Amino acid sequence: MDALPYALEDVLIHDFYYFYWFYKPWSIRTLMTKKVLTENGVQIHIIGAGGIGSNLIALLLPSLRNGIVSEQLGGITFHLHDADIVEEKNLVHQRFSDVQIGVSKVDALAEEYDLIHPSVRVIGHSTNLRHSKPLVNADIIVVAVDRPEPRRIVHSLNEVEWYDLRCGLDSCLILTHKTHFDDIERLTPTHKPASCQPDDAIETGNIQFGSALAGTFGANIILRSLMNRIDGKTNVPGPMCFSMNMGIVPVFLKTNNSVPFDQKPPTKSSEKWTEEEDDVLLKQAERGLTLERIANHHRRSHGAIWHRFLKICGFKKPLNNEVGE
Numbered sequence: 001m002d003a004l005p006y007a008l009e010d011v012l013i014h015d016f017y018y019f020y021w022f023y024k025p026w027s028i029r030t031l032m033t034k035k036v037l038t039e040n041g042v043q044i045h046i047i048g049a050g051g052i053g054s055n056l057i058a059l060l061l062p063s064l065r066n067g068i069v070s071e072q073l074g075g076i077t078f079h080l081h082d083a084d085i086v087e088e089k090n091l092v093h094q095r096f097s098d099v100q101i102g103v104s105k106v107d108a109l110a111e112e113y114d115l116i117h118p119s120v121r122v123i124g125h126s127t128n129l130r131h132s133k134p135l136v137n138a139d140i141i142v143v144a145v146d147r148p149e150p151r152r153i154v155h156s157l158n159e160v161e162w163y164d165l166r167c168g169l170d171s172c173l174i175l176t177h178k179t180h181f182d183d184i185e186r187l188t189p190t191h192k193p194a195s196c197q198p199d200d201a202i203e204t205g206n207i208q209f210g211s212a213l214a215g216t217f218g219a220n221i222i223l224r225s226l227m228n229r230i231d232g233k234t235n236v237p238g239p240m241c242f243s244m245n246m247g248i249v250p251v252f253l254k255t256n257n258s259v260p261f262d263q264k265p266p267t268k269s270s271e272k273w274t275e276e277e278d279d280v281l282l283k284q285a286e287r288g289l290t291l292e293r294i295a296n297h298h299r300r301s302h303g304a305i306w307h308r309f310l311k312i313c314g315f316k317k318p319l320n321n322e323v324g325e
Contacts, residue, residue, distance in 0.1 A: 044142070048150075055094070082145075083104075086104075180252070
């Protein structure tokens with residue numbers, strides 16, 4: 001038998017490098033760019049890779065695949081922080097598939113989206129956030145977990161752009177680094193860790209999409225922030241509480257510009273509510289009208305509508321001074 005032109009070992013090594021160079025996303029050519037990208041460009045840390053975080057990543061990363069935004073910023077690196085693994089129950093409302101069951105959530109997302117463009121990195125950190133040290137290089141931080149501890153860690157950071165995304169049923173709440181401190185404190189009480197789905201929602205099939213709503217808001221905010229870093233004029237959305245059923249919900253007491261600028265002042269702010277108005281208000285809520293439509297109909301502020309609704313439903317004790325609410 002004629003001798004092989006190469007030793008078998010040399011052939012295997014040649015084929016190995018050929019395959020990884022041309023076909024694998026984790027190839028040698030991408031390895032050469034990893035160190036540069038993780039040290040330069042925009043560093044974005046996302047705390048939580050569940051209902052909110054996975055939806056945010058699944059929406060935002062494909063929008064960066066052409067590299068137009070990331071190349072102008074010297075690259076973008078996403079750091080995902082979450083110790084959870086993918087479970088079957090996650091598949092009904094989070095962006096994972098059955099082949100990823102048992103895999104770390106952050107690793108599953110990193111495998112799918114890392115180097116979606118050569119200037120975009122996604123790095124998984126399979127740990128929960130316990131202190132601020134992992135965030136030392138952050139330019140943008142997104143909190144997407146329903147635990148007060150990591151929220152407060154991020155809230156305590158100075159001179160960093162952060163967004164705290166929350167959800168409940170069909171609603172979402174966004175706090176930002178521009179939210180008034182008193183509002184942040186009031187809206188961040190101590191509580192046990194919670195799921196983005198209510199009890200028995202998965203078992204009964206009554207899935208709520210507030211997490212997808214929060215993820216959508218988050219993806220939009222981050223992309224607008226990246227564009228603002230490029231052109232200096234793109235508007236970045238601020239604090240917001242939004243319900244798919246009620247529209248904008250006024251939960252901020254001291255935060256500036258947390259409601260639309262064009263909101264008209266109420267014309268009946270000093271008039272008492274009548275029983276007829278209460279009946280109409282309840283019927284409008286049952287029909288699913290937005291808070292804005294209801295407020296415009298009654299010619300009262302969003303806050304007056306919301307507090308009146310809580311009062312007539314028994315969630316708020318009546319006060320003597322009801323005028324204007």
